[in-house]
Amino acid sequence: xxxxxxxxxxxxxxxxxxxxxxxxxxxxxxxxxxxxxxxxxxxxxxxxxxxxxxxxxxxxxxxxxxxxxxxxxxxxxxxxxxxxxxxxxxxxxxxxxxxxxxxxxxxxxxxxxxxxxxxxxxxxxxxxxxxxxxxxxxxxxxxxxxxxxxxxxxxxxxxxxxxxxxxxxxxxxxxxxxxxxxxxxxxxxxxxxxxxxxxxxxxxxxxxxxxxxxxxxxxxxxxxxxxxxxxxxxxxxxxxxxxxxxxxxxxxxxxxxxxxxxxxxxxxxxxxxxxxxxxxxxxxxxxxxxxxxxxxxxxxxxxxxxxxxxxxxxxxxxxxxxxxxxxxxxxxxxxxxxxxxxxxxxxxxxxxx
Amino acid sequence: xxxxxxxxxxxxxxxxxxxxxxxxxxxxxxxxxxxxxxxxxxxxxxxxxxxxxxxxxxxxxxxxxxxxxxxxxxxxxxxxxxxxxxxxxxxxxxxxxxxxxxxxxxxxxxxxxxxxxxxxxxxxxxxxxxxxxxxxxxxxxxxxxxxxxxxxxxxxxxxxxxxxxxxxxxxxxxxxxxxxxxxxxxxxxxxxxxxxxxxxxxxxxxxxxxxxxxxxxxxxxxxxxxxxxxxxxxxxxxxxxxxxxxxxxxxxxxxxxxxxxxxxxxxxxxxxxxxxxxxxxxxxxxxxxxxxxxxxxxxxxxxxxxxxxxxxxxxxxxxxxxxxxxxxxxxxxxxxxxxxxxxxxxxxxxxxxxxxx
Numbered sequence: 052x053x054x055x056x057x058x059x060x061x062x063x064x065x066x067x068x069x070x071x072x073x074x075x076x077x078x079x080x081x082x083x084x085x086x087x088x089x090x091x092x093x094x095x096x097x098x099x100x101x102x103x104x105x106x107x108x109x110x111x112x113x114x115x116x117x118x119x120x121x122x123x124x125x126x127x128x129x130x131x132x133x134x135x136x137x138x139x140x141x142x143x144x145x146x147x148x149x150x151x152x153x154x155x156x157x158x159x160x161x162x163x164x165x166x167x168x169x170x171x172x173x174x175x176x177x178x179x180x181x182x183x184x185x186x187x188x189x190x191x192x193x194x195x196x197x198x199x200x201x202x203x204x205x206x207x208x209x210x211x212x213x214x215x216x217x218x219x220x221x222x223x224x225x226x227x228x229x230x231x232x233x234x235x236x237x238x239x240x241x242x243x244x245x246x247x248x249x250x251x252x253x254x255x256x257x258x259x260x261x262x263x264x265x266x267x268x269x270x271x272x273x274x275x276x277x278x279x280x281x282x283x284x285x286x287x288x289x290x291x292x293x294x295x296x297x298x299x300x301x302x303x304x305x306x307x308x309x310x311x312x313x314x315x316x317x318x319x320x321x322x323x324x325x326x327x328x329x330x331x332x333x334x335x336x337x338x339x340x341x342x343x344x345x346x347x348x349x350x351x352x353x354x355x356x357x358x359x360x361x362x363x364x365x366x367x368x369x370x371x372x373x374x375x376x377x378x379x380x381x382x383x384x385x386x387x388x389x390x391x392x393x394x395x396x397x398x399x400x401x402x403x404x
Numbered sequence: 405x406x407x408x409x410x411x412x413x414x415x416x417x418x419x420x421x422x423x424x425x426x427x428x429x430x431x432x433x434x435x436x437x438x439x440x441x442x443x444x445x446x447x448x449x450x451x452x453x454x455x456x457x458x459x460x461x462x463x464x465x466x467x468x469x470x471x472x473x474x475x476x477x478x479x480x481x482x483x484x485x486x487x488x489x490x491x492x493x494x495x496x497x498x499x500x501x502x503x504x505x506x507x508x509x510x511x512x513x514x515x516x517x518x519x520x521x522x523x524x525x526x527x528x529x530x531x532x533x534x535x536x537x538x539x540x541x542x543x544x545x546x547x548x549x550x551x552x553x554x555x556x557x558x559x560x561x562x563x564x565x566x567x568x569x570x571x572x573x574x575x576x577x578x579x580x581x582x583x584x585x586x587x588x589x590x591x592x593x594x595x596x597x598x599x600x601x602x603x604x605x606x607x608x609x610x611x612x613x614x615x616x617x618x619x620x621x622x623x624x625x626x627x628x629x630x631x632x633x634x635x636x637x638x639x640x641x642x643x644x645x646x647x648x649x650x651x652x653x654x655x656x657x658x659x660x661x662x663x664x665x666x667x668x669x670x671x672x673x674x675x676x677x678x679x680x681x682x683x684x685x686x687x688x689x690x691x692x693x694x695x696x697x698x699x700x701x702x703x704x705x706x707x708x709x710x711x712x713x714x715x716x717x718x719x720x721x722x723x724x725x726x727x728x729x730x731x732x733x734x735x736x737x738x739x740x741x742x743x744x745x746x747x748x749x750x751x752x753x754x755x756x757x758x759x760x761x
Contacts, residue, residue, distance in 0.1 A: 156515065156517060157515075157574065157577060157578060158515060158517040158518065158522065158523075158577065158581065159517075163517060163522065207748050207751055207752050208751065210751070210752040210753070218516060219751050221515075221516060221517050222516050222517075222694055222747065222751060223748060223751050225516075225517055225522070225690060226690075226691065226694075226743075226744040226747040226748050226751075227744060227748065229686065229687035229690060229691065229740035229743070229744045230687075230740045230741050230743075230744030230745060230748075231740075232686060232687075232740055233686060233687070233736075233737055233738060233739065233740030233741040233742075233744070234740075234741055236607070236611045236686070236736065236737045237733060237737040237738075237741070239604075239607055240604070240607060240608055240611060240733065240734060240737060241731065241733070243600055243601075243604050246600070246603060246604055246607060247600050247603075250592075250595050250596050250603060251596055253592065254589075254592045254593070254596055329585065329588070330585045330589075333581060333585070334581075334582070334585070337578060378593070379593075379596070381589070381592070382589040382590075382592060382593045383589075384585075384589075385585040385586050385588065385589035386586060386589055388585070389582040389583070389585045389586040390582075390586075392578075392582045393565060393579055393582040393583070396566070396575055396578045396579055396582065397565060397566070397575070397579070
């Protein structure tokens with residue numbers, strides 16, 4: 052369809068072409084710029100909130116912490132949620148990019164491929180049957196549910212003669228998501244107490260997570276990020292189609308399996324830490340494609356930096372938009388990100404999968 | 405993306421005289437398609453009868469015909485005429501509507517995930533209806549109307565926003581998921597901000613239910629389908645062209661932009677009226693198309709998708725009412741749990757090359 056777009060409308064599409072062909076130094080400069088933007092957002096996340104502190108005070112708190120200073124304590128209390136935002140944002144965006152590459156489908160994301168649905172069902176069952184409460188109670192449920200769902204999706208898609216083709220992956224994921232959502236619904240309509248606990252978990256939030264949650268999920272997230280960031284080259288050859296990839300000497304089944312493993316670890320840990328946040332993994336890779344083109348060796352690191360930017364930006368806005376309360380980050384990501392995303396999609400010629 | 409998503413059909417092996425061999429293959433295919441459609445139709449009829457006759461209140465077949473003929477059997481007449489029959493009729497109609505709507509979207513946008521319940525249109529209905537329930541305390545017909553208005557408004561917005569010279573399918577999908585994300589966030593937000601009773605009412609509606617079926621509702625729905633189904637049948641010809649890609653379709657003489665608009669409007673209207681009648685019954689639109697395609701050996705067919713949709717809704721409604729003794733679940737709670745394993749099984753057992761896509 053990319054070919055067709057430029058063939059039908061040579062005018063606006065053509066000037067984009069040479070610019071899109073990425074020259075390494077320029078892209079590297081963009082990467083550094085993105086990292087600086089991310090740093091700015093991290094500092095903003097420490098500064099802004101229900102009780103805002105000055106930039107100077109915040110820097111003091113970071114460099115020379117004084118336990119008796121109330122403002123310093125406020126900054127300290129915002130550190131865990133900033134760290135979680137960083138980790139979860141990077142994990143979701145990277146997982147989304149890798150999934151879209153593996154499934155070769157612009158709609159692929161942890162939500163649509165059944166991983167969030169698995170986590171949700173496990174959490175609902177945990178609340179309903181075992182009376183779990185609070186983030187640290189949900190974490191292992193979410194992890195187990197996400198992992199099981201992903202393994203089932205991949206196993207079902209791999210059965211049959213051709214192995215895990217993109218269409219089978221997408222269909223199996225969405226079908227499993229539909230089935231699991233039905234089961235979740237069945238519990239929710241029959242138990243109001245479960246609904247009451249679940250409705251606050253399912254929007255996704257960064258607040259109320261302490262260092263214990265970070266300590267539990269961080270190792271998984273680091274391993275998953277390392278694994279996923281290393282798959283750029285593999286995804287590039289998979290993007291050419293299974294046959295070409297095979298011709299280039301790629302072991303297609305192994306490549307898909309390893310990437311999928313990274314995705315499962317990332318999604319499971321991210322959902323365990325912050326609840327099901329759907330929008331980031333879906334949209335950040337598309338935004339990144341508009342900036343750096345279709346090369347996964349660039350898409351993955353850019354996603355890892357831009358995911359936290361969106362998540363932290365949404366979290367900061369959510370703290371101030373409806374005082375005195377907070378709007379959860381899972382809601383704000385969509386409200387902040389989607390208009391920007393739609394504007395980008397309208398404006399530019401798309402780099403396609 | 406495109407080539408991989410449509411899935412290559414297995415090339416027929418050509419013997420010595422290709423022309424006659426091809427003709428034979430074609431005839432055989434047409435016949436087997438007809439047989440399978442008839443079989444699916446028979447399943448719909450059987451399930452319809454099961455829904456009307458069996459369940460918590462059993463009616464014998466002779467009694468059923470006597471009631472239809474106008475005899476008044478105390479108790480049975482009321483239950484059959486005012487409850488079971490309209491419910492089953494609405495079940496069939498929304499199954500058909502969701503099946504066709506989903507299949508049109510999936511085929512036209514050449515992506516099996518691009519059904520109206522995933523790219524934002526059902527979310528439009530949901531957001532509008534939940535807003536009506538939570539903020540204005542609406543119930544019954546008011547919720548249906550706001551769902552209808554929401555679906556149509558969001559579909560129009562998606563179409564207009566993704567229009568730039570012409571609507572490319574890819575852009576339509578991406579704009580759709582953008583809208584879906586915002587609307588989904590809105591629904592979650594409203595559910596966390598209201599009291600528990602209203603929240604569970606909203607969750608109940610979001611699942612989709614046939615509980616409020618009545619003849620009024622069935623009549624409105626049937627009238628809408630009388631207009632929309634022939635339109636879908638007429639437009640399905642250009643759908644076959646669009647499935648090959650915009651360029652190929654234009655080369656085949658399809659007026660791409662016009663037929664896309666026609667197909668979109670028809671599919672959106674089908675999904676919208678069905679949602680208004682019973683809520684966004686989960687997953688029927690998404691599941692029917694891929695299941696129908698695999699039942700017919702990897703060929704898309706709107707008729708088959710319609711029948712599969714009806715089968716899913718009828719079977720799910722029967723299971724929801726009778727599976728757990730004493731509890732009558734809404735139909736949307738079961739549709740996914742019933743349709744999804746079947747699609748997974750079809751995917752897992754696809755052993756002919758090309759069937760998996």
